[in-house]
Structure formats: C-alpha cells, structure tokens
Amino acid sequence: MPQGASRRGGDARYRASVRLSVAPMMDWTDSHCRVSHRLLAPNARLYTEMVHANAVVLGDRARLLAMDPVEHPVALQLGGSEPALLAQAARIGADHGFDEINLNVGCPSDRVQAGRFGACLMREPALVADSVAAMAAACDVPVTVKCRLGVDDDHEYARFLAFVDTVAAAGCRDFIVHARNAWLKGLSPKENREVPPLRYDWAYALKRERPALTVVVNGGIADADEASAHLDHVDGAMLGRAAYHDPWLLHRLDAAWYGGAVSTRADVLRAMRPYVERQLARGAQLKHISRHWLGLFQGERGGRAFRQVLSEGAHRPGADWSLVEQAIAVTAARPSEAASTPVQSPR
Known part of the structure; x- marks a missing residue:
C-alpha cells in the first residue's frame, strides 16, 4: 500500500x-x-x-x-x-x-x-x-x-x-x-x-x-x-x-x-492522576512515572522544592498520588501561570 x-x-x-x-x-x-x-x-x-x-x-x-x-x-x-x-x-x-x-x-x-x-x-x-x-x-x-x-x-x-x-x-x-x-x-x-x-x-x-x-x-x-x-x-x-x-x-x-489554551502546571499534572492510579494498581512504582515530571516547575517559584519532594519520596514503598499533591502544594505557583510570556505562532 x-x-x-x-x-x-x-x-x-x-x-x-x-x-x-x-x-x-x-x-x-x-x-x-x-x-x-x-x-x-x-x-x-x-x-x-x-x-x-x-x-x-x-x-x-x-x-x-x-x-x-x-x-x-x-x-x-x-x-x-x-x-x-x-x-x-x-x-x-x-x-x-x-x-x-x-x-x-x-x-x-x-x-x-x-x-x-x-x-x-x-x-x-x-x-x-x-x-x-x-x-x-x-x-x-x-x-x-x-x-x-x-x-x-x-x-x-x-x-x-x-x-x-x-x-x-x-x-x-x-x-x-x-x-x-x-x-x-x-x-x-x-x-x-x-x-x-x-x-x-x-x-x-x-x-x-x-x-x-x-x-x-x-x-x-x-x-x-x-x-x-x-x-x-x-x-x-x-x-x-x-x-x-x-x-x-x-x-x-x-x-x-x-491554537489551544495554556493550562497550569498543576492542572496538567493532576490530569495524570487516573493514569498513575491505574499503573500503581497494576504494580508499577511511582518513581518510574514521576521521574518524568521533575522539570515541570523549572524556573517557577517552588520548583526546586517540588523536585525534592518527588525525588526523595517517590522511591519509598507505598508512595502514591498523595505525594504528588504534596509536591504541588510546595510550589507556591504564581497567581496566573497562563499569563506568562506567550509563544508567538509561526507565520
């Protein structure tokens, strides 16, 4: 074909x-x-x-x-x-x-x-x-x-x-x-x-x-x-x-x-929750999933703390979504991330 x-x-x-x-x-x-x-x-x-x-x-x-x-x-x-x-x-x-x-x-x-x-x-x-x-x-x-x-x-x-x-x-x-x-x-x-x-x-x-x-x-x-x-x-x-x-x-x-809308980092991450919980129920470990998020708050207030909470806690036995919520809570994100400098659309 x-x-x-x-x-x-x-x-x-x-x-x-x-x-x-x-x-x-x-x-x-x-x-x-x-x-x-x-x-x-x-x-x-x-x-x-x-x-x-x-x-x-x-x-x-x-x-x-x-x-x-x-x-x-x-x-x-x-x-x-x-x-x-x-x-x-x-x-x-x-x-x-x-x-x-x-x-x-x-x-x-x-x-x-x-x-x-x-x-x-x-x-x-x-x-x-x-x-x-x-x-x-x-x-x-x-x-x-x-x-x-x-x-x-x-x-x-x-x-x-x-x-x-x-x-x-x-x-x-x-x-x-x-x-x-x-x-x-x-x-x-x-x-x-x-x-x-x-x-x-x-x-x-x-x-x-x-x-x-x-x-x-x-x-x-x-x-x-x-x-x-x-x-x-x-x-x-x-x-x-x-x-x-x-x-x-x-x-x-x-x-x-x-032409899509810019969300917030926290909202995008929370959209991962159903996937994460399915994977954990199948025996996956949080550390193997959360390692891909460590840079999500790079350059943002609380970004280093976010990374630290995940990297230190995700490898522990029983780590679950509650750890992710702890990491989000320490970010102290700006009031309106969506208002950050926009990317120009290509001509």
Missing part, C-alpha cells in the same frame, strides 16, 4: 503532528514519559526509545512495545541494518498500533556501531534504502528515517543530498534531520549531541530543493523562539532534551502552534 494511503499515515491529525514532535531518547521516552508529554502537548508526535529490530521479533513485546492508547499519534523507532529483520519488526510494530515506524540512522554509540546500525549507516545509503523498502512493503503505516548530516569528516552537502535521494527513491517521504555530523570515534553520545557544529542550513536547503519531502529539524533547539523560527524553513521542529528537562516548553508550543 502506498505510504500516503496508510491506515493512519493519511489521518489529518497524524499529518498535522509533524509540526511539533519529541525526539526518541534512550532511557527517557518510555510509555510513562509519552503519556505525560501527550497531556502537555495534545497535538505533538511522540516517539519511543530506539528498540532493536531483533528485540522486537524475539524479545518481550509486552514490555518493549508498551503503549497507552492516549499516546497517539506515536511512532516506534527501530534500530537495525538487516532489511528482512527490520521488515518483520515493522510489521509487528504496526500490528501493535504504532502510527509510524522510524528507522534510526543517527545514533553514534559504540554499541550501536558494533551492531552496524545507527549513524554508521549514513555511509551505506543503498542498505538504508533496501531496509526502508522492505519495511514499507511489510506494513501499512509510514516508514520514516531519522538521520544525521553525515559522519566524521563528511562535509559535503552533495553527499548528504545523495543519501536522502537514495532513501527517498525507496519510498521514504519523511526525514527527521539531526543537523549535525556524528563522530564515530573520539566523542561520547552526549558529546555527539553537543560538540559537532549545527548546520540547520543543510536541512533548510533539503526542504527547498526537495519540497515534496517532509523535513523536520532536530538538534540544539533550546527555546520557543528557536523552535518557531525553524518553521519558516522546514515542516517541523523536533525537541529533545529541552522537552524533557523543561516540559512546560512543550505545552506552550503546542498551545501556540495548534
């Missing part, structure tokens, strides 16, 4: 969600995190942590593919470099209800390189194209690619463009561009997110020269003004650590870009 005709990829809400998305982040964007982000940003597109295709095919799918219905639209990010295995995993992911399958061509960690996937695949465009073609043939949701600009000393835009053209010819129409090179030796994954210089102009040029492609820019987006400025040049902005460490930024952008 052509990707544009996929059962969810053609949905108007899914297509609109490309404007604002939250990056897949290992050890962070689990289902608890994504439910929190969904309440903050009703219109954003969410991504799982990267899961290796082999783990999806052979591993504990109930755990690896855990998803709450409220998360939609949500994408499953896969790692791997074997087209047949990726196709199996893509089919499984689509059958589990994911709205998109994303191939990781950007992670630079040593473990990923040893498995011949992630950023090192930037040097194997034909293999990426074969993988995308196999995945697209195996499932009826969009198959997308998250990539870098190149690896190590790749400094030619033409090489990056040739990579995109090769993969696009295999059926991929959506590219999330982390606008840096990945250094495969000498830099840690953290340093790879900070040290290689950002070249947003390459992502802008890609959209200008290949207007039929959907291009989302990622990397180094730290505030609302930066995120909004990207929409003058590309189809969307993907937030990473900024959305995690300052979740309120995500809420403000969603309200500004999609």
Whole structure:
C-alpha cells in the first residue's frame, strides 16, 4: 500500500503532528514519559526509545512495545541494518498500533556501531534504502528515517543530498534531520549531541530543493523562539532534551502552534492522576512515572522544592498520588501561570 494511503499515515491529525514532535531518547521516552508529554502537548508526535529490530521479533513485546492508547499519534523507532529483520519488526510494530515506524540512522554509540546500525549507516545509503523498502512493503503505516548530516569528516552537502535521494527513491517521504555530523570515534553520545557544529542550513536547503519531502529539524533547539523560527524553513521542529528537562516548553508550543489554551502546571499534572492510579494498581512504582515530571516547575517559584519532594519520596514503598499533591502544594505557583510570556505562532 502506498505510504500516503496508510491506515493512519493519511489521518489529518497524524499529518498535522509533524509540526511539533519529541525526539526518541534512550532511557527517557518510555510509555510513562509519552503519556505525560501527550497531556502537555495534545497535538505533538511522540516517539519511543530506539528498540532493536531483533528485540522486537524475539524479545518481550509486552514490555518493549508498551503503549497507552492516549499516546497517539506515536511512532516506534527501530534500530537495525538487516532489511528482512527490520521488515518483520515493522510489521509487528504496526500490528501493535504504532502510527509510524522510524528507522534510526543517527545514533553514534559504540554499541550501536558494533551492531552496524545507527549513524554508521549514513555511509551505506543503498542498505538504508533496501531496509526502508522492505519495511514499507511489510506494513501499512509510514516508514520514516531519522538521520544525521553525515559522519566524521563528511562535509559535503552533495553527499548528504545523495543519501536522502537514495532513501527517498525507496519510498521514504519523511526525514527527521539531526543537523549535525556524528563522530564515530573520539566523542561520547552526549558529546555527539553537543560538540559537532549545527548546520540547520543543510536541512533548510533539503526542504527547498526537495519540497515534496517532509523535513523536520532536530538538534540544539533550546527555546520557543528557536523552535518557531525553524518553521519558516522546514515542516517541523523536533525537541529533545529541552522537552524533557523543561516540559512546560512543550505545552506552550503546542498551545501556540495548534491554537489551544495554556493550562497550569498543576492542572496538567493532576490530569495524570487516573493514569498513575491505574499503573500503581497494576504494580508499577511511582518513581518510574514521576521521574518524568521533575522539570515541570523549572524556573517557577517552588520548583526546586517540588523536585525534592518527588525525588526523595517517590522511591519509598507505598508512595502514591498523595505525594504528588504534596509536591504541588510546595510550589507556591504564581497567581496566573497562563499569563506568562506567550509563544508567538509561526507565520
């Protein structure tokens, strides 16, 4: 089935969600995190942590593919470099209800390189194209690619463009561009997110020269003004650590870009209560959910106390929603948070 005709990829809400998305982040964007982000940003597109295709095919799918219905639209990010295995995993992911399958061509960690996937695949465009073609043939949701600009000393835009053209010819129409090179030796994954210089102009040029492609820019987006400025040049902005460490930024952008109302931090957090209590009843521990909220009151009066109450109390046996109410009570929030500096809507 052509990707544009996929059962969810053609949905108007899914297509609109490309404007604002939250990056897949290992050890962070689990289902608890994504439910929190969904309440903050009703219109954003969410991504799982990267899961290796082999783990999806052979591993504990109930755990690896855990998803709450409220998360939609949500994408499953896969790692791997074997087209047949990726196709199996893509089919499984689509059958589990994911709205998109994303191939990781950007992670630079040593473990990923040893498995011949992630950023090192930037040097194997034909293999990426074969993988995308196999995945697209195996499932009826969009198959997308998250990539870098190149690896190590790749400094030619033409090489990056040739990579995109090769993969696009295999059926991929959506590219999330982390606008840096990945250094495969000498830099840690953290340093790879900070040290290689950002070249947003390459992502802008890609959209200008290949207007039929959907291009989302990622990397180094730290505030609302930066995120909004990207929409003058590309189809969307993907937030990473900024959305995690300052979740309120995500809420403000969603309200500004999609025309929603700005709520209060306390009200958004209290909307999590039914989910939290369901999870606790199933045996989950509060600390595994509340860790994703520690930055919610960042920069607000009482924000440090809020974080302290949660971080010190959530790990204790029997911790429940009453602890969250204690944390909210110490924030001494401003009388009208909704009146804080608004985000400008993109032109």
